[in-house]
Amino acid sequence: MHGLQQYVAFAETARHGSFAAAARALGTVPSTLAKAVARLETELGVRLFHRTTRQVTLTPDGERLYAHCQRLLAEVEELQAQAAGTRSEPSGTLRVDLPIFYGKHVVMPVLARLVQRHPALRLDVRLHDAYVDLVQEGIDLAVRVGRLDDSSLVARRIDQQRLVLCASPAYLAARGAPSDAAALAAHAAIAFRMPSSGRHRPWQFLDNGQAVEMPPPNVVARINDGEGMVEAARLGLGLCQVPDYMAAAALARGDLVELLPGCRPEPLPISVVVPGGKLLPARVRVAVDALSAARAEPPAQTG
CATH class of the missing domain: 3.40.190.10 (Periplasmic binding protein-like II)
Known part of the structure:
Protein backbone atom coordinates (compact mmCIF):
# COMPACT_ATOMS: atom_id res chain seq x y z
CA MET A 1 0.00 0.00 0.00
CA HIS A 2 1.31 3.47 -0.85
CA GLY A 3 0.14 7.07 -0.66
CA LEU A 4 -3.57 7.44 -0.03
CA GLN A 5 -3.97 3.72 0.68
CA GLN A 6 -1.77 4.05 3.76
CA TYR A 7 -4.21 6.65 5.10
CA VAL A 8 -7.12 4.34 4.28
CA ALA A 9 -5.40 1.57 6.24
CA PHE A 10 -4.85 3.91 9.16
CA ALA A 11 -8.42 5.31 9.12
CA GLU A 12 -10.08 1.89 8.94
CA THR A 13 -7.90 0.56 11.76
CA ALA A 14 -8.79 3.57 13.90
CA ARG A 15 -12.50 3.15 13.11
CA HIS A 16 -12.59 -0.56 13.99
CA GLY A 17 -10.09 -0.54 16.87
CA SER A 18 -8.03 -3.47 15.60
CA PHE A 19 -6.07 -4.54 12.55
CA ALA A 20 -8.08 -7.77 12.31
CA ALA A 21 -11.49 -6.05 12.17
CA ALA A 22 -10.21 -3.43 9.72
CA ALA A 23 -8.74 -6.13 7.52
CA ARG A 24 -12.09 -7.93 7.36
CA ALA A 25 -13.78 -4.68 6.33
CA LEU A 26 -11.22 -4.04 3.58
CA GLY A 27 -10.93 -7.64 2.39
CA THR A 28 -7.24 -7.98 3.21
CA VAL A 29 -5.06 -9.45 5.97
CA PRO A 30 -4.06 -7.79 9.26
CA SER A 31 -0.34 -7.92 8.56
CA THR A 32 -0.81 -5.87 5.39
CA LEU A 33 -2.57 -3.13 7.30
CA ALA A 34 -0.07 -3.22 10.16
CA LYS A 35 2.82 -2.76 7.74
CA ALA A 36 1.03 0.08 5.93
CA VAL A 37 0.39 1.90 9.20
CA ALA A 38 3.98 1.34 10.34
CA ARG A 39 5.27 2.88 7.08
CA LEU A 40 2.95 5.85 7.55
CA GLU A 41 4.25 6.35 11.10
CA THR A 42 7.81 6.26 9.81
CA GLU A 43 7.05 8.78 7.05
CA LEU A 44 5.27 11.17 9.42
CA GLY A 45 7.70 10.67 12.29
CA VAL A 46 4.96 10.15 14.87
CA ARG A 47 3.37 7.21 16.68
CA LEU A 48 -0.29 6.89 15.67
CA PHE A 49 -1.45 3.93 17.77
CA HIS A 50 -0.92 2.39 21.17
CA ARG A 51 -0.80 -1.33 20.37
CA THR A 52 -1.79 -4.30 22.53
CA THR A 53 -2.39 -7.92 21.61
CA ARG A 54 -6.15 -7.35 21.41
CA GLN A 55 -6.67 -3.82 20.17
CA VAL A 56 -5.14 -0.57 19.09
CA THR A 57 -6.00 2.87 20.44
CA LEU A 58 -5.14 6.25 18.99
CA THR A 59 -2.37 8.40 20.41
CA PRO A 60 -3.01 12.18 20.57
CA ASP A 61 -1.18 12.51 17.22
CA GLY A 62 -3.32 9.68 15.86
CA GLU A 63 -6.54 11.35 17.01
CA ARG A 64 -5.62 14.55 15.19
CA LEU A 65 -4.72 12.69 12.00
CA TYR A 66 -7.88 10.56 12.16
CA ALA A 67 -10.09 13.66 12.35
CA HIS A 68 -8.47 15.04 9.20
CA CYS A 69 -8.45 11.66 7.44
CA GLN A 70 -12.20 11.26 7.78
CA ARG A 71 -12.77 14.55 6.00
CA LEU A 72 -10.09 13.87 3.36
CA LEU A 73 -11.43 10.44 2.44
CA ALA A 74 -15.00 11.75 2.27
CA GLU A 75 -13.93 14.49 -0.12
CA VAL A 76 -12.04 12.01 -2.32
CA GLU A 77 -15.18 9.86 -2.55
CA GLU A 78 -17.26 12.88 -3.48
CA LEU A 79 -14.76 14.05 -6.12
CA GLN A 80 -14.77 10.58 -7.67
CA ALA A 81 -18.56 10.62 -7.85
CA GLN A 82 -18.62 14.07 -9.45
CA ALA A 83 -15.89 13.12 -11.92
CA ALA A 84 -18.09 10.24 -13.02
CA GLY A 85 -20.84 12.75 -13.78
CA THR A 86 -23.15 11.68 -10.95
CA ARG A 87 -24.27 13.08 -7.64
CA SER A 88 -23.58 10.21 -5.32
CA GLU A 89 -26.34 8.64 -3.26
CA PRO A 90 -25.82 9.67 0.37
CA SER A 91 -23.87 6.92 2.11
CA GLN A 161 -34.73 29.60 20.73
CA ARG A 162 -36.95 31.70 23.00
CA LEU A 163 -36.47 31.79 26.77
CA VAL A 164 -39.57 31.47 28.96
CA LEU A 165 -39.93 32.05 32.69
CA CYS A 166 -42.13 29.39 34.30
CA ALA A 167 -43.56 28.19 37.59
CA SER A 168 -46.11 25.59 38.66
CA PRO A 169 -49.72 26.52 39.51
CA ALA A 170 -49.17 25.20 43.05
CA TYR A 171 -46.15 27.45 43.58
CA LEU A 172 -48.04 30.47 42.25
CA ALA A 173 -51.03 29.71 44.46
CA ALA A 174 -48.75 29.73 47.51
CA ARG A 175 -46.44 32.61 46.60
CA GLY A 176 -48.32 34.68 44.03
CA ALA A 177 -47.26 35.62 40.52
CA PRO A 178 -44.67 38.37 39.95
CA SER A 179 -46.10 41.45 38.26
CA ASP A 180 -42.79 42.61 36.79
CA ALA A 181 -39.09 41.78 36.79
CA ALA A 182 -38.47 43.79 39.97
CA ALA A 183 -40.90 41.52 41.87
CA LEU A 184 -38.77 38.44 41.12
CA ALA A 185 -36.50 39.25 44.09
CA ALA A 186 -39.20 37.86 46.40
CA HIS A 187 -39.32 34.46 44.66
CA ALA A 188 -37.39 31.19 44.82
CA ALA A 189 -35.32 30.33 41.76
CA ILE A 190 -34.14 27.19 40.03
CA ALA A 191 -30.82 28.12 38.41
CA PHE A 192 -28.95 26.56 35.52
CA ARG A 193 -25.36 25.67 36.38
CA MET A 194 -23.23 26.48 33.32
CA PRO A 195 -20.91 23.56 32.47
CA SER A 196 -18.03 25.80 31.39
CA SER A 197 -17.79 27.84 34.60
CA GLY A 198 -20.04 26.23 37.21
CA ARG A 199 -21.74 29.61 37.70
CA HIS A 200 -25.45 30.33 37.48
CA ARG A 201 -26.69 31.42 34.08
CA PRO A 202 -28.23 34.91 34.43
CA TRP A 203 -31.90 35.39 33.76
CA GLN A 204 -32.55 37.55 30.71
CA PHE A 205 -35.45 39.92 30.00
CA LEU A 206 -36.53 42.87 27.92
CA ASP A 207 -37.34 46.01 29.93
CA ASN A 208 -38.87 48.80 27.84
CA GLY A 209 -37.21 47.29 24.79
CA GLN A 210 -33.77 47.08 26.45
CA ALA A 211 -32.03 43.77 27.15
CA VAL A 212 -31.30 43.27 30.85
CA GLU A 213 -29.77 40.44 32.87
CA MET A 214 -30.12 39.55 36.53
CA PRO A 215 -28.78 36.72 38.69
CA PRO A 216 -31.46 34.21 39.69
CA PRO A 217 -32.70 35.33 43.15
CA ASN A 218 -32.99 33.06 46.19
CA VAL A 219 -31.64 29.96 44.47
CA VAL A 220 -33.14 26.83 46.01
CA ALA A 221 -31.78 24.43 43.38
CA ARG A 222 -29.02 24.60 40.79
CA ILE A 223 -29.23 22.05 38.02
CA ASN A 224 -27.05 21.42 34.97
CA ASP A 225 -29.84 19.99 32.81
CA GLY A 226 -32.84 21.79 31.29
CA GLU A 227 -35.21 18.85 31.63
CA GLY A 228 -34.25 18.59 35.29
CA MET A 229 -35.03 22.28 35.76
CA VAL A 230 -38.47 21.87 34.19
CA GLU A 231 -39.20 18.92 36.47
CA ALA A 232 -38.06 20.86 39.54
CA ALA A 233 -40.36 23.74 38.58
CA ARG A 234 -43.25 21.32 37.97
CA LEU A 235 -42.72 20.00 41.51
CA GLY A 236 -43.13 23.51 42.88
CA LEU A 237 -39.56 24.35 43.92
CA GLY A 238 -39.56 27.77 42.29
CA LEU A 239 -39.24 29.72 39.06
CA CYS A 240 -37.04 28.63 36.16
CA GLN A 241 -36.07 30.20 32.86
CA VAL A 242 -35.55 27.66 30.09
CA PRO A 243 -35.78 27.42 26.29
CA ASP A 244 -39.39 27.33 25.14
CA TYR A 245 -39.11 23.91 23.51
CA MET A 246 -38.04 22.37 26.83
CA ALA A 247 -41.11 23.67 28.65
CA ALA A 248 -43.62 23.36 25.78
CA ALA A 249 -45.18 20.05 26.86
CA ALA A 250 -45.50 21.07 30.52
CA LEU A 251 -47.02 24.42 29.53
CA ALA A 252 -49.51 22.71 27.20
CA ARG A 253 -50.58 20.31 29.97
CA GLY A 254 -50.95 23.14 32.49
CA ASP A 255 -48.18 21.72 34.69
CA LEU A 256 -46.36 25.03 34.29
CA VAL A 257 -47.48 28.60 33.68
CA GLU A 258 -45.43 31.16 31.75
CA LEU A 259 -44.67 34.35 33.67
CA LEU A 260 -43.97 37.85 32.30
CA PRO A 261 -44.40 36.83 28.64
CA GLY A 262 -44.12 40.49 27.62
CA CYS A 263 -40.57 40.55 29.00
CA ARG A 264 -39.22 37.64 26.96
CA PRO A 265 -35.70 38.39 25.68
CA GLU A 266 -34.92 38.44 21.97
CA PRO A 267 -34.77 34.88 20.56
Whole structure:
Protein backbone atom coordinates (compact mmCIF):
# COMPACT_ATOMS: atom_id res chain seq x y z
CA MET A 1 0.00 0.00 0.00
CA HIS A 2 1.31 3.47 -0.85
CA GLY A 3 0.14 7.07 -0.66
CA LEU A 4 -3.57 7.44 -0.03
CA GLN A 5 -3.97 3.72 0.68
CA GLN A 6 -1.77 4.05 3.76
CA TYR A 7 -4.21 6.65 5.10
CA VAL A 8 -7.12 4.34 4.28
CA ALA A 9 -5.40 1.57 6.24
CA PHE A 10 -4.85 3.91 9.16
CA ALA A 11 -8.42 5.31 9.12
CA GLU A 12 -10.08 1.89 8.94
CA THR A 13 -7.90 0.56 11.76
CA ALA A 14 -8.79 3.57 13.90
CA ARG A 15 -12.50 3.15 13.11
CA HIS A 16 -12.59 -0.56 13.99
CA GLY A 17 -10.09 -0.54 16.87
CA SER A 18 -8.03 -3.47 15.60
CA PHE A 19 -6.07 -4.54 12.55
CA ALA A 20 -8.08 -7.77 12.31
CA ALA A 21 -11.49 -6.05 12.17
CA ALA A 22 -10.21 -3.43 9.72
CA ALA A 23 -8.74 -6.13 7.52
CA ARG A 24 -12.09 -7.93 7.36
CA ALA A 25 -13.78 -4.68 6.33
CA LEU A 26 -11.22 -4.04 3.58
CA GLY A 27 -10.93 -7.64 2.39
CA THR A 28 -7.24 -7.98 3.21
CA VAL A 29 -5.06 -9.45 5.97
CA PRO A 30 -4.06 -7.79 9.26
CA SER A 31 -0.34 -7.92 8.56
CA THR A 32 -0.81 -5.87 5.39
CA LEU A 33 -2.57 -3.13 7.30
CA ALA A 34 -0.07 -3.22 10.16
CA LYS A 35 2.82 -2.76 7.74
CA ALA A 36 1.03 0.08 5.93
CA VAL A 37 0.39 1.90 9.20
CA ALA A 38 3.98 1.34 10.34
CA ARG A 39 5.27 2.88 7.08
CA LEU A 40 2.95 5.85 7.55
CA GLU A 41 4.25 6.35 11.10
CA THR A 42 7.81 6.26 9.81
CA GLU A 43 7.05 8.78 7.05
CA LEU A 44 5.27 11.17 9.42
CA GLY A 45 7.70 10.67 12.29
CA VAL A 46 4.96 10.15 14.87
CA ARG A 47 3.37 7.21 16.68
CA LEU A 48 -0.29 6.89 15.67
CA PHE A 49 -1.45 3.93 17.77
CA HIS A 50 -0.92 2.39 21.17
CA ARG A 51 -0.80 -1.33 20.37
CA THR A 52 -1.79 -4.30 22.53
CA THR A 53 -2.39 -7.92 21.61
CA ARG A 54 -6.15 -7.35 21.41
CA GLN A 55 -6.67 -3.82 20.17
CA VAL A 56 -5.14 -0.57 19.09
CA THR A 57 -6.00 2.87 20.44
CA LEU A 58 -5.14 6.25 18.99
CA THR A 59 -2.37 8.40 20.41
CA PRO A 60 -3.01 12.18 20.57
CA ASP A 61 -1.18 12.51 17.22
CA GLY A 62 -3.32 9.68 15.86
CA GLU A 63 -6.54 11.35 17.01
CA ARG A 64 -5.62 14.55 15.19
CA LEU A 65 -4.72 12.69 12.00
CA TYR A 66 -7.88 10.56 12.16
CA ALA A 67 -10.09 13.66 12.35
CA HIS A 68 -8.47 15.04 9.20
CA CYS A 69 -8.45 11.66 7.44
CA GLN A 70 -12.20 11.26 7.78
CA ARG A 71 -12.77 14.55 6.00
CA LEU A 72 -10.09 13.87 3.36
CA LEU A 73 -11.43 10.44 2.44
CA ALA A 74 -15.00 11.75 2.27
CA GLU A 75 -13.93 14.49 -0.12
CA VAL A 76 -12.04 12.01 -2.32
CA GLU A 77 -15.18 9.86 -2.55
CA GLU A 78 -17.26 12.88 -3.48
CA LEU A 79 -14.76 14.05 -6.12
CA GLN A 80 -14.77 10.58 -7.67
CA ALA A 81 -18.56 10.62 -7.85
CA GLN A 82 -18.62 14.07 -9.45
CA ALA A 83 -15.89 13.12 -11.92
CA ALA A 84 -18.09 10.24 -13.02
CA GLY A 85 -20.84 12.75 -13.78
CA THR A 86 -23.15 11.68 -10.95
CA ARG A 87 -24.27 13.08 -7.64
CA SER A 88 -23.58 10.21 -5.32
CA GLU A 89 -26.34 8.64 -3.26
CA PRO A 90 -25.82 9.67 0.37
CA SER A 91 -23.87 6.92 2.11
CA GLY A 92 -21.29 6.36 4.81
CA THR A 93 -21.27 7.68 8.36
CA LEU A 94 -22.69 11.13 9.11
CA ARG A 95 -20.92 12.43 12.23
CA VAL A 96 -23.15 14.90 14.04
CA ASP A 97 -22.69 17.01 17.18
CA LEU A 98 -25.93 18.16 18.85
CA PRO A 99 -27.13 19.97 21.98
CA ILE A 100 -28.75 17.39 24.23
CA PHE A 101 -32.44 18.30 24.44
CA TYR A 102 -32.80 19.94 21.03
CA GLY A 103 -30.81 17.12 19.47
CA LYS A 104 -32.96 14.37 20.99
CA HIS A 105 -36.36 15.91 20.43
CA VAL A 106 -35.98 18.04 17.29
CA VAL A 107 -32.99 16.90 15.23
CA MET A 108 -33.10 13.12 15.77
CA PRO A 109 -36.55 12.69 14.14
CA VAL A 110 -35.24 14.50 11.05
CA LEU A 111 -32.11 12.34 10.91
CA ALA A 112 -34.16 9.16 11.41
CA ARG A 113 -36.32 10.01 8.40
CA LEU A 114 -33.17 10.77 6.42
CA VAL A 115 -31.70 7.33 7.13
CA GLN A 116 -35.00 5.71 6.17
CA ARG A 117 -34.86 7.49 2.80
CA HIS A 118 -31.17 6.65 2.29
CA PRO A 119 -30.47 3.15 3.65
CA ALA A 120 -26.71 3.38 2.94
CA LEU A 121 -26.43 6.25 5.44
CA ARG A 122 -25.22 5.66 9.00
CA LEU A 123 -25.28 8.01 12.00
CA ASP A 124 -22.65 8.80 14.63
CA VAL A 125 -24.44 11.21 16.97
CA ARG A 126 -22.77 12.98 19.89
CA LEU A 127 -25.09 14.70 22.37
CA HIS A 128 -23.71 17.35 24.70
CA ASP A 129 -24.07 21.07 25.28
CA ALA A 130 -20.40 22.07 25.00
CA TYR A 131 -18.96 23.34 21.72
CA VAL A 132 -16.29 21.22 20.06
CA ASP A 133 -13.81 21.88 17.26
CA LEU A 134 -15.50 20.33 14.22
CA VAL A 135 -12.29 19.74 12.26
CA GLN A 136 -10.34 18.47 15.25
CA GLU A 137 -13.09 16.01 16.19
CA GLY A 138 -13.91 14.92 12.63
CA ILE A 139 -17.50 16.22 12.87
CA ASP A 140 -19.45 16.62 9.62
CA LEU A 141 -22.23 18.79 10.97
CA ALA A 142 -23.22 20.46 14.23
CA VAL A 143 -26.27 22.30 15.53
CA ARG A 144 -25.48 25.33 17.65
CA VAL A 145 -27.59 27.76 19.63
CA GLY A 146 -26.66 31.44 19.73
CA ARG A 147 -24.70 33.85 17.62
CA LEU A 148 -21.63 32.35 16.02
CA ASP A 149 -18.19 33.87 16.49
CA ASP A 150 -16.19 31.28 14.52
CA SER A 151 -15.77 32.69 11.00
CA SER A 152 -14.28 29.38 9.77
CA LEU A 153 -17.73 27.78 9.93
CA VAL A 154 -20.45 27.93 7.30
CA ALA A 155 -23.82 28.31 9.00
CA ARG A 156 -27.46 28.14 7.99
CA ARG A 157 -30.14 29.28 10.40
CA ILE A 158 -32.80 26.63 10.89
CA ASP A 159 -34.73 27.69 13.99
CA GLN A 160 -34.74 30.01 16.97
CA GLN A 161 -34.73 29.60 20.73
CA ARG A 162 -36.95 31.70 23.00
CA LEU A 163 -36.47 31.79 26.77
CA VAL A 164 -39.57 31.47 28.96
CA LEU A 165 -39.93 32.05 32.69
CA CYS A 166 -42.13 29.39 34.30
CA ALA A 167 -43.56 28.19 37.59
CA SER A 168 -46.11 25.59 38.66
CA PRO A 169 -49.72 26.52 39.51
CA ALA A 170 -49.17 25.20 43.05
CA TYR A 171 -46.15 27.45 43.58
CA LEU A 172 -48.04 30.47 42.25
CA ALA A 173 -51.03 29.71 44.46
CA ALA A 174 -48.75 29.73 47.51
CA ARG A 175 -46.44 32.61 46.60
CA GLY A 176 -48.32 34.68 44.03
CA ALA A 177 -47.26 35.62 40.52
CA PRO A 178 -44.67 38.37 39.95
CA SER A 179 -46.10 41.45 38.26
CA ASP A 180 -42.79 42.61 36.79
CA ALA A 181 -39.09 41.78 36.79
CA ALA A 182 -38.47 43.79 39.97
CA ALA A 183 -40.90 41.52 41.87
CA LEU A 184 -38.77 38.44 41.12
CA ALA A 185 -36.50 39.25 44.09
CA ALA A 186 -39.20 37.86 46.40
CA HIS A 187 -39.32 34.46 44.66
CA ALA A 188 -37.39 31.19 44.82
CA ALA A 189 -35.32 30.33 41.76
CA ILE A 190 -34.14 27.19 40.03
CA ALA A 191 -30.82 28.12 38.41
CA PHE A 192 -28.95 26.56 35.52
CA ARG A 193 -25.36 25.67 36.38
CA MET A 194 -23.23 26.48 33.32
CA PRO A 195 -20.91 23.56 32.47
CA SER A 196 -18.03 25.80 31.39
CA SER A 197 -17.79 27.84 34.60
CA GLY A 198 -20.04 26.23 37.21
CA ARG A 199 -21.74 29.61 37.70
CA HIS A 200 -25.45 30.33 37.48
CA ARG A 201 -26.69 31.42 34.08
CA PRO A 202 -28.23 34.91 34.43
CA TRP A 203 -31.90 35.39 33.76
CA GLN A 204 -32.55 37.55 30.71
CA PHE A 205 -35.45 39.92 30.00
CA LEU A 206 -36.53 42.87 27.92
CA ASP A 207 -37.34 46.01 29.93
CA ASN A 208 -38.87 48.80 27.84
CA GLY A 209 -37.21 47.29 24.79
CA GLN A 210 -33.77 47.08 26.45
CA ALA A 211 -32.03 43.77 27.15
CA VAL A 212 -31.30 43.27 30.85
CA GLU A 213 -29.77 40.44 32.87
CA MET A 214 -30.12 39.55 36.53
CA PRO A 215 -28.78 36.72 38.69
CA PRO A 216 -31.46 34.21 39.69
CA PRO A 217 -32.70 35.33 43.15
CA ASN A 218 -32.99 33.06 46.19
CA VAL A 219 -31.64 29.96 44.47
CA VAL A 220 -33.14 26.83 46.01
CA ALA A 221 -31.78 24.43 43.38
CA ARG A 222 -29.02 24.60 40.79
CA ILE A 223 -29.23 22.05 38.02
CA ASN A 224 -27.05 21.42 34.97
CA ASP A 225 -29.84 19.99 32.81
CA GLY A 226 -32.84 21.79 31.29
CA GLU A 227 -35.21 18.85 31.63
CA GLY A 228 -34.25 18.59 35.29
CA MET A 229 -35.03 22.28 35.76
CA VAL A 230 -38.47 21.87 34.19
CA GLU A 231 -39.20 18.92 36.47
CA ALA A 232 -38.06 20.86 39.54
CA ALA A 233 -40.36 23.74 38.58
CA ARG A 234 -43.25 21.32 37.97
CA LEU A 235 -42.72 20.00 41.51
CA GLY A 236 -43.13 23.51 42.88
CA LEU A 237 -39.56 24.35 43.92
CA GLY A 238 -39.56 27.77 42.29
CA LEU A 239 -39.24 29.72 39.06
CA CYS A 240 -37.04 28.63 36.16
CA GLN A 241 -36.07 30.20 32.86
CA VAL A 242 -35.55 27.66 30.09
CA PRO A 243 -35.78 27.42 26.29
CA ASP A 244 -39.39 27.33 25.14
CA TYR A 245 -39.11 23.91 23.51
CA MET A 246 -38.04 22.37 26.83
CA ALA A 247 -41.11 23.67 28.65
CA ALA A 248 -43.62 23.36 25.78
CA ALA A 249 -45.18 20.05 26.86
CA ALA A 250 -45.50 21.07 30.52
CA LEU A 251 -47.02 24.42 29.53
CA ALA A 252 -49.51 22.71 27.20
CA ARG A 253 -50.58 20.31 29.97
CA GLY A 254 -50.95 23.14 32.49
CA ASP A 255 -48.18 21.72 34.69
CA LEU A 256 -46.36 25.03 34.29
CA VAL A 257 -47.48 28.60 33.68
CA GLU A 258 -45.43 31.16 31.75
CA LEU A 259 -44.67 34.35 33.67
CA LEU A 260 -43.97 37.85 32.30
CA PRO A 261 -44.40 36.83 28.64
CA GLY A 262 -44.12 40.49 27.62
CA CYS A 263 -40.57 40.55 29.00
CA ARG A 264 -39.22 37.64 26.96
CA PRO A 265 -35.70 38.39 25.68
CA GLU A 266 -34.92 38.44 21.97
CA PRO A 267 -34.77 34.88 20.56
CA LEU A 268 -31.41 33.31 19.77
CA PRO A 269 -30.73 31.75 16.37
CA ILE A 270 -30.29 28.00 16.06
CA SER A 271 -27.97 27.10 13.20
CA VAL A 272 -26.63 24.05 11.46
CA VAL A 273 -22.90 24.51 10.89
CA VAL A 274 -20.27 22.74 8.81
CA PRO A 275 -16.54 23.45 8.44
CA GLY A 276 -15.84 26.07 5.79
CA GLY A 277 -13.65 25.76 2.73
CA LYS A 278 -14.49 22.17 1.86
CA LEU A 279 -16.58 20.18 -0.55
CA LEU A 280 -19.73 18.89 1.12
CA PRO A 281 -20.19 15.12 0.78
CA ALA A 282 -23.65 14.02 -0.27
CA ARG A 283 -24.42 12.75 3.25
CA VAL A 284 -23.78 16.21 4.71
CA ARG A 285 -25.56 18.10 1.94
CA VAL A 286 -28.81 16.16 2.32
CA ALA A 287 -28.70 16.47 6.13
CA VAL A 288 -28.31 20.26 5.97
CA ASP A 289 -31.15 20.49 3.46
CA ALA A 290 -33.39 18.22 5.54
CA LEU A 291 -32.84 20.21 8.73
CA SER A 292 -33.47 23.48 6.90
CA ALA A 293 -36.70 22.19 5.36
CA ALA A 294 -37.97 20.68 8.61
CA ARG A 295 -38.01 23.85 10.67
CA ALA A 296 -40.61 26.60 10.41
CA GLU A 297 -38.13 29.46 10.29
CA PRO A 298 -36.98 30.38 6.77
CA PRO A 299 -33.27 29.50 6.47
CA ALA A 300 -30.79 32.34 6.17
CA GLN A 301 -27.13 32.14 5.21
CA THR A 302 -24.66 33.58 7.73
CA GLY A 303 -20.93 33.64 8.15
